[in-house]
Amino acid sequence: MDYKKKLRLSAFARILTFSITLLFTALSFAQINRVEPPFWYAGMNLSSVQIMFYGKNIGQYEVAVSNNVVIENIKKTENPNYVFVTIDTKNIAPTELTFSFKSKNKVVFTKNYSIKARRENSKFRKSYDSSDMIYLIMSDRFANGNPNNDSSPETIEKVNRNLPGGRHGGDIEGIINHLDYIKKLGATAVWCTPLCEDNDPNYSYHTYGQSDVYKIDPRYGTNEDYLRLSQELHERGMKNIMDYVTNHWGSQHWMIKDLPTHDWINQFDVYTETSHKRTTVHDIHASNSDYKTCFDGWFVKTMPDLNQKNPLVLNYLIQNAIWWIEYANLDGFRVDTYNYADPNAIAKWTKSITDEYPYFNIVGEISMRDQAQLSYWQKDSKIGAIQSFNSYLPTVMDFILSDELLSIFNEEDKTWEKGMMKVYDNFANDFLYPNPNNILVFAENHDTNRFNEIYKNDFKKYQMAMTLLATVRGIPQLYYGSEIGMAGDRNKGGDPDIRRDFPGGWNEDSNNAFTKEGRTETQNQYFDFTSKLFTWRKTNDAVHFGKMKHFIPENNVYVYFRYTDDKSVMVIINNNSKSQTIKTNRFAESIQNYQTGNDILSGKTIDLKNDIVIEGKSVLVLELK
Incomplete structure (x- = not known):
């Protein structure tokens, strides 16, 4: 064969190879729309990783993986658009894997998958505890640092600051811009209401109806912006607490629109809302139907209730939580509606995370108003043990104390039932808790009436409440704006009124409460007191662990x-x-x-x-x- 002919054949072979590669790439793009988790980490305690591949009729293919990695299980469901592949990563170094999707033993397309290196000592990261003060931010209402992302072509609802329940434009950049302000208050940790995408057409600003739990809502920023928030906090010696939702997703979640299995969510013949009567979990007289309605019923129509009893769902939630901890270098979780989820499943979820990170703290929203019922949900509770139940949840929220703080400072009756006697009686029941130091104490949050509204901005009453939070057992939490006297009446204005925009967070604001010069005299009075109190608290071990x-x-x-x-x-x-x-x-x-x-x-x-x-x-x- 002459030289020219060889050259032509060689060129043809290269073109053919290139064309085949392009074809495989195109097929891969066409066949795989999503992979979750999008990547994983080497050296994890959770070494068996369930990877979900999603694409049109992807279930028809056989699956193999490179690098001699063991596939422990391949799960195909009644929906042919899903394949769940579990691999063993126990002895895998950081590497690139290739998943091959075959038909009749021929590779139709491939998908690369990364196993990444963890941060040094990631497993032993220190979380928040009773030496911290947590600053709670309503993410859409704090500060608009990047007006260019106020609306997004990827999401339905657009910015409308004139609508009380609309999107106002607060974002991650706005939070980063004011971390020094938060630190000056004496706060050592920040809890932002959820930042993952919520594509509801209305009232999406609270972000508890999430539509993609691997993606930051583009109106808040990007995943990289969230990672940068962690970095900026850590540079200031502060901690990042993610608000995590295990009980429900939003109706616009892409998986809700194409369920992997019928029982991925809890379904009834007719729409059934939760009874909210969560005492059924320990009520020895409770009926089966009441129990099912409580834990399987939906929170609201726009928030489908996840079925954590389904092993695929539970694994998905465990891995998603761990992925965020590793990816964003998180310091803790606050878990929304913790005890609305299936009790045994949420206990497994919690234990999986704390097994992976022994010092990681998780506080659950358990809005019980009885100490015995509340303590039932704390890790190693002797009350829970009566029914062989352990939630493994390190921290619970003291809603009993919160309720009292929103009433007692107007009570001057010298009786056994009013005023400071309520507070005394609350702490007298601390013997019920396995760990009284791991209790979140607060006067208000994004679901309660505003403290300063109830007390008509009586500064002396604010001083009493904050002093108590700063000096009793537990982990104090401050709701954004309290420190400048922000008020709001939920009874009249609904939730948006207790979630007002922080003054100065928007360029057009005339009052900039982020600076001493921009604050009013009253706002400075509140701020200066709060800063002095909680800055002192950082220095005193006796009120941390004494x-x-x-x-x-x-x-x-x-x-x-x-x-x-x-x-x-x-x-x-x-x-x-x-x-x-x-x-x-x-x-x-x-x-x-x-x-x-x-x-x-x-x-x-x-x-x-x-x-x-x-x-x-x-x-x-x-x-x-």
């Missing part, structure tokens, strides 16, 4: 101590309108040999040998010397 000793309130005055072996803090809260005289000999067992107390708010020194006079509706936080 023991607590309290005394029965007298005349609506509550006195308690937080102490370690070498440090003690005495807190006095006077819930009377009139000043009160405190006889210190009553507290001798806690004052011991301490001579004076330095009030961290006023800077005054108090002689502990004499009676203490405290003004009406005021507080003293004394570091004992």
